[in-house]
Amino acid sequence: MPNAGQLNAGTKEMQIKRSRSFRKELSRNRFLYGMLVPVIAYLLLFKYGPMFGEIIAFKNYRLADGIWGSAWVGIDNFVKLFSSTDFYAVLRNTLVLNVYHLVFAFPAPIILALLLNEVRVEWYKRTLQNLLYIPHFISWVALGSIVIALLSPSTGFLNYVLELFGLEPIYFLADTFWWPVSFIASGIWKEAGFGTILYLAAMASIDPTLYEAAKIDGARKARQIWHVTLPGIRSTIAILLILQVGKMMDVGFEQVFVLRNNAVSSVSEVISTYVYTRGIVNLQYSYTTALGLFQSIIALILVIAVNRIIKAMGERGLW
Amino acid sequence: MKTNRVHGSKMVGLIVLIIMLAVTACSGNNGAPANAPSSGNQQKDNNGNSAAPKKVSISMFDRGQVSSDEGTYEENRWVDWIREQSGIDVTFAPVPRNKAQDTLNIMIASGQAPDLIWEYDRNYIGRLVSQGAIQPVGEYIEKYSTSYKKYLEENPELVPYLTFNGEMYAVASKRAITAVANHAMWIRQDWLDELDLKAPTTVEELVEVAKKFKEHYPDSTPIVGGNKSDIYAALNGASFNHWYLEDGKMKFGATLDRYGDAIALEKQLYDLGLVDREYLTDTTNQRSNQLWTTGKAGILLGQWSNEPLNRDLLTTVPDAKPVPLEAVSTKNGHYGTYQEAPPSFFIAFSKDMKDPETAVKYLDWLMDKGWYTLVNGMEGTHYEMVNGVPKQLDGAKFEKEVRYAAEYAVLRQEGVKAEDLPLKAADDPLSQQVAQLSAAALNTALLHEFRRDIPFQPNFDEINEIRSTFDTFLNEIRAKATTQGPKYTAEWALGEIRKEWERLGGAKAEEVANAWYEENKSTFE
Numbered sequence: 001m002p003n004a005g006q007l008n009a010g011t012k013e014m015q016i017k018r019s020r021s022f023r024k025e026l027s028r029n030r031f032l033y034g035m036l037v038p039v040i041a042y043l044l045l046f047k048y049g050p051m052f053g054e055i056i057a058f059k060n061y062r063l064a065d066g067i068w069g070s071a072w073v074g075i076d077n078f079v080k081l082f083s084s085t086d087f088y089a090v091l092r093n094t095l096v097l098n099v100y101h102l103v104f105a106f107p108a109p110i111i112l113a114l115l116l117n118e119v120r121v122e123w124y125k126r127t128l129q130n131l132l133y134i135p136h137f138i139s140w141v142a143l144g145s146i147v148i149a150l151l152s153p154s155t156g157f158l159n160y161v162l163e164l165f166g167l168e169p170i171y172f173l174a175d176t177f178w179w180p181v182s183f184i185a186s187g188i189w190k191e192a193g194f195g196t197i198l199y200l201a202a203m204a205s206i207d208p209t210l211y212e213a214a215k216i217d218g219a220r221k222a223r224q225i226w227h228v229t230l231p232g233i234r235s236t237i238a239i240l241l242i243l244q245v246g247k248m249m250d251v252g253f254e255q256v257f258v259l260r261n262n263a264v265s266s267v268s269e270v271i272s273t274y275v276y277t278r279g280i281v282n283l284q285y286s287y288t289t290a291l292g293l294f295q296s297i298i299a300l301i302l303v304i305a306v307n308r309i310i311k312a313m314g315e316r317g318l319w
Numbered sequence: 320m321k322t323n324r325v326h327g328s329k330m331v332g333l334i335v336l337i338i339m340l341a342v343t344a345c346s347g348n349n350g351a352p353a354n355a356p357s358s359g360n361q362q363k364d365n366n367g368n369s370a371a372p373k374k375v376s377i378s379m380f381d382r383g384q385v386s387s388d389e390g391t392y393e394e395n396r397w398v399d400w401i402r403e404q405s406g407i408d409v410t411f412a413p414v415p416r417n418k419a420q421d422t423l424n425i426m427i428a429s430g431q432a433p434d435l436i437w438e439y440d441r442n443y444i445g446r447l448v449s450q451g452a453i454q455p456v457g458e459y460i461e462k463y464s465t466s467y468k469k470y471l472e473e474n475p476e477l478v479p480y481l482t483f484n485g486e487m488y489a490v491a492s493k494r495a496i497t498a499v500a501n502h503a504m505w506i507r508q509d510w511l512d513e514l515d516l517k518a519p520t521t522v523e524e525l526v527e528v529a530k531k532f533k534e535h536y537p538d539s540t541p542i543v544g545g546n547k548s549d550i551y552a553a554l555n556g557a558s559f560n561h562w563y564l565e566d567g568k569m570k571f572g573a574t575l576d577r578y579g580d581a582i583a584l585e586k587q588l589y590d591l592g593l594v595d596r597e598y599l600t601d602t603t604n605q606r607s608n609q610l611w612t613t614g615k616a617g618i619l620l621g622q623w624s625n626e627p628l629n630r631d632l633l634t635t636v637p638d639a640k641p642v643p644l645e646a647v648s649t650k651n652g653h654y655g656t657y658q659e660a661p662p663s664f665f666i667a668f669s670k671d672m673k674d675p676e677t678a679v680k681y682l683d684w685l686m687d688k689g690w691y692t693l694v695n696g697m698e699g700t701h702y703e704m705v706n707g708v709p710k711q712l713d714g715a716k717f718e719k720e721v722r723y724a725a726e727y728a729v730l731r732q733e734g735v736k737a738e739d740l741p742l743k744a745a746d747d748p749l750s751q752q753v754a755q756l757s758a759a760a761l762n763t764a765l766l767h768e769f770r771r772d773i774p775f776q777p778n779f780d781e782i783n784e785i786r787s788t789f790d791t792f793l794n795e796i797r798a799k800a801t802t803q804g805p806k807y808t809a810e811w812a813l814g815e816i817r818k819e820w821e822r823l824g825g826a827k828a829e830e831v832a833n834a835w836y837e838e839n840k841s842t843f844e
Binding site for chain 2: 062063064065084086148152153154171173174261262263264265266269276277278280281282283284285
């Protein structure tokens with residue numbers, strides 16, 4: 001017994017020491033910690049606070065009863081979700097679009113950054129970069145109508161070119177095969193340019209002597225890229241890949257919403273649009289919150305898994 | 320060291336200030352509706368009486384019609400006028416028209432709903448009832464109202480529309496015939512004359528005329544318009560989202576043979592190249608409007624109230640003669656295009672409403688006299704009385720200063736007739752010509768009754784549940800059958816639609832609808 005008391009006293013002393021040193025640390029770096037306060041407040045207020053609302057996934061939420069007042073229904077919403085055919089269709093569409101994205105859209109900024117990195121004429125490079133960034137700053141609502149006009153079978157530029165080669169015009173946005181292609185391509189158009197920023201920054205930090213050494217060893221441009229540039233940005237690619245996999249269960253709402261139409265709903269209904277129509281428009285809040293919760297959990301599992309894999313491959317992961 | 324500390328506390332102060340600003344900015348965003356619940360603690364004047372005006376808030380459709388020099392939907396000349404005339408401090412909470420229901424839902428869920436919430440869609444009010452977001456109004460009307468109570472006694476046919484689960488949950492006034500008629504068809508008389516054709520009276524003739532148009536004007540698109548699919552269905556007497564009585568049993572429109580005929584018509588016109596091949600992606604009707612207003616289309620399947628489009632057409636192609644086209648008959652009968660049911664705006668009372676008495680007083684004021692000025696503008700400035708009809712003095716001025724105000728008048732006693740439209744319009748020849756056309760179109764649209772077997776649609780969770788999946792499926796199947804060539808026929812589409820309906824539990828929905836019909840049919844007469 002006295003032993004335990006001593007132990008307690010010991011830990012208490014340590015706790016006091018620790019809190020004292022923390023206080024010291026706090027007063028020493030008070031500006032830095034002060035600057036952290038708004039960010040923590042933001043996270044608590046807008047990211048952690050709303051999580052409380054997730055409990056309506058286990059309730060039958062009615063507007064009148066509110067979050068607390070609504071009746072508990074256990075996992076009924078999940079049972080309903082997993083037994084509905086809609087669920088599998090939107091899950092499939094979401095995953096398919098994201099796999100396409102990972103295969104085609106994810107490497108696009110890397111390739112673009114590699115190309116930009118080799119441009120030696122400074123003013124040309126800057127102009128090119130600026131032109132590539134522009135689409136990122138235009139909202140999907142505006143870009144969507146440009147895409148629709150560009151892909152129009154009768155007046156669109158793309159079909160005009162096809163016709164020059166004697167090909168039949170294609171109604172890209174009303175065809176279940178071409179719609180995902182158009183979707184990914186328009187996404188690349190909007191975001192690839194802006195995505196190069198991080199890679200270019202990473203490339204700028206590569207030690208120039210490495211290139212010189214490679215040159216002396218007789219490496220040409222392609223070899224230099226393969227053996228110096230790419231390994232130099234490996235860790236950046238790894239981090240962005242983890243982040244991308246975290247979005248695996250998510251397709252941006254706006255882009256789908258502007259580009260979809262009746263003819264392609266079988267491939268264009270994704271989790272975000274489904275949550276919108278079922279939850280927000282049709283007031284089935286609990287049902288769609290259950291879907292959202294499911295989506296988040298899968299995304300979390302994916303992020304953890306990919307982080308493990310990347311660490312096993314010898315890269316630094318997210319944590 | 321000391322200066323450093325002073326500096327530090329200033330820094331902390333600055334950060335605190337930034338956070339506070341951020342937080343207040345967020346709550347400031349809530350805008351008008353957030354003010355409403357705070358009406359309880361309004362200041363009292365020096366005498367201690369609560370002489371401050373009574374407050375009420377009401378939703379509003381933002382159609383983007385208020386020009387910037389007029390102000391906003393929240394603050395403009397009419398809002399000032401309403402407050403001054405009614406003596407009630409009314410605040411308006413605009414919601415974007417094409418996202419009205421979801422925006423309202425979010426406002427309600429986050430406790431920012433205005434006191435009065437309105438929609439044209441009775442089903443939406445029904446959903447709010449089952450969500451418990453609104454409260455019964457019968458007692459308030461009984462206790463506080465004079466004008467509306469009287470109006471309701473004179474127009475008892477409104478009562479069933481306002482009743483949900485046996486209680487009155489909304490107030491509404493009757494639509495004028497200008498608001499009852501909705502969809503309509505237009506045709507270019509000059510094209511008919513040029514080809515020596517008569518206006519089509521059957522759907523077969525309609526197709527023939529369109530074909531002739533295409534032959535004679537190869538660059539044209541004979542048939543355009545955003546209401547195409549709805550009109551094909553209405554002509555066949557089977558709107559997809561309406562219930563019909565087939566041999567005394569309730570059946571859902573989309574599952575009927577007649578609806579299959581509508582799909583067949585849509586497909587036929589598409590296959591013959593008589594419609595814009597891209598109308599699926601033309602969700603904003605931009606292409607369609609452009610084709611009509613530049614004189615490149617022969618038949619418009621749109622609305623009777625087509626003034627802006629006709630005005631543009633007559634300006635770009637002065638020789639054009641757009642005329643209303645009477646609904647054509649099909650093998651299923653001779654039905655009109657879509658018309659609205661009698662009640663206009665359904666106005667519901669939020670469950671959190673603080674002051675129902677003021678709300679009822681405001682509605683009474685609108686019903687009595689407020690609506691007239693909001694619809695017609697100021698006498699002497701915007702209109703003058705000619706033969707008992709308010710006549711616009713200046714069309715352009717009216718469009719800019721008064722047009723948007725009409726939707727503030729959610730209760731009206733409007734008795735406008737088709738003949739009044741030219742009398743109300745401004746004097747310039749174009750305004751007169753367009754108004755004459757509208758008057759003719761209104762009469763034409765009302766010649767044939769839109770098929771409606773029951774006055775309003777049953778509203779049950781079983782049905783809503785099915786429809787949230789079914790509607791998407793239906794639209795896709797219809798698009799597929801129309802555009803994907805001879806492999807996919809209308810019969811195939813109807814077969815798929817019925818299969819999906821069965822799979823989703825359509826039989827159960829029909830049972831529920833039938834039970835509802837049997838229970839309520841006595842009130843439908």
